[in-house]
Structures are given as structure tokens and as C-alpha cells.
Amino acid sequence: MAKRILLVENERNLARFVMLELQKENFQVDLVETGQDGLKLAKENDYDLLLLSYQLSDGKASYFAKELSLVKPATVIIVMADREEVADSTEEIQRFAVSYVVKPFSISDLIDKISAIFRGRDFIDQHCSKLKMPTAYRNLRVDLKNHIVYRGEEIIALTRREYDLLVTLMGNNKVMSREQLLDQVWKYESPSETNVVDVYIRYLRSKIDVPGQESYIKTVRGKGYAMQG
16 A cells, blocks of 8 residues: 655645655555645544655644644654754754654655655564554553554643654563664664664653653663663
8 A cells, every 4th residue: 555645745846746756666645735634634644654844834744743643642853944044943853753864865765764664663563463462551552553652641742753762662571772673663774873862761761750650661770771670
């Protein structure tokens, strides 16, 4: 089945070009110009990936992503941003997107990135299914089908990268090194620096942990990370 992509971009020439090129690669693409129109479609439909301009005509992509996370956590998002926007807002973008491209970009590079991300997502989902991984840990519960994480009855609004990191740790009953996590979570798009794992562990802890209580994720000095009881 063809992957479904929602493209939200208000630069009409760029949007039209990207949409046509993605369609040539057999992706199903819906195109809108505003964040509000995109948010409406994203809530009503199940998209495999959202491709967002960082600065939309009615707000930043980060606001769009925050609103969407309340109803559809772990959505796969790629941001298209100018060089200056990336320089000023890299950490903000990493907070909600799995990746980004810098405008002007090569369409072949964008398609390669999208395809790699789909391969990585499919690998993790299939790996979890084959492992029959535990879907509960302490009071964390994972809905593998819908990619939703609960703490008690509360939905935890994780990004897709944070979700992948959590289920990888939960599915491996052992300490995992940074290199192992890079290989399994980032797999087809591995960054060169292992400290990206530490950054995302910090993001993940900030969302799943309860202040004053022991972290769900244990740091094993010199070895890596593991889920701890």
C-alpha cells in the first residue's frame, strides 16, 4: 500500500514541485498551505508522514506539532526550513520532528530521506511485533498498533523518535549502548555523533518521568541505558 504524506507548505511553487515529485515516487500526497488546514486533515486522516514548512503563514510548525500531539502522538514529521531557521532553532525542531531538510534542497535528497525514515519505522514496528515485546512497564503502557504511550490513564505525547527509543529500550531486557541504540532507532539515518542518544534520552525522561520519583530509564556508567524496575 502506498505511503500517505501530508505536505504543508505556503510557497506555492515549491509545494507544487515537491508534491509532483513525491507522486512520481508513488506516494499519496495531500497538499495544504496553512497550519490550521493541515491540522484538520492530520486529525481526520492517518498519514504515514507529515512534511511541514517550519514557518507557516499562520504560525510555526512547532505549534502545529504540539496541537497534533494531543490527539495523535508519535506522528512522523520532517521539517523544511531555511538555513537561518535551522541555525536558530535546531533543538526546537528536534523536539518534535524526526528530521529536517534545509531550503533550498535537492528533491532526490528529500526522497532518499523520506524513504530511509519509512524503512526505519517499518523495521522497528516489525521488530516489536516479532519480539512480542512487553507492552507494559511499571505504570507505562504502550499501544503498539497506534503508537501511543500511556502513564496510568494519561496519554504521554511523545514524538515518533522518542516513541521509537522507548519501545526499543522496553523490547531489549538489557543495557543498550549508545551505538546499539543508534543502530536500532536511527538505523537507516544514523548521525555520526553518539551524543544524539543522550539528547533524546533527556527529551524522553522529561516526558515520561515523574518529578521526585525514580527515572524509568537507568544510566549505566560507561555502558549505556536500560529500563529499570
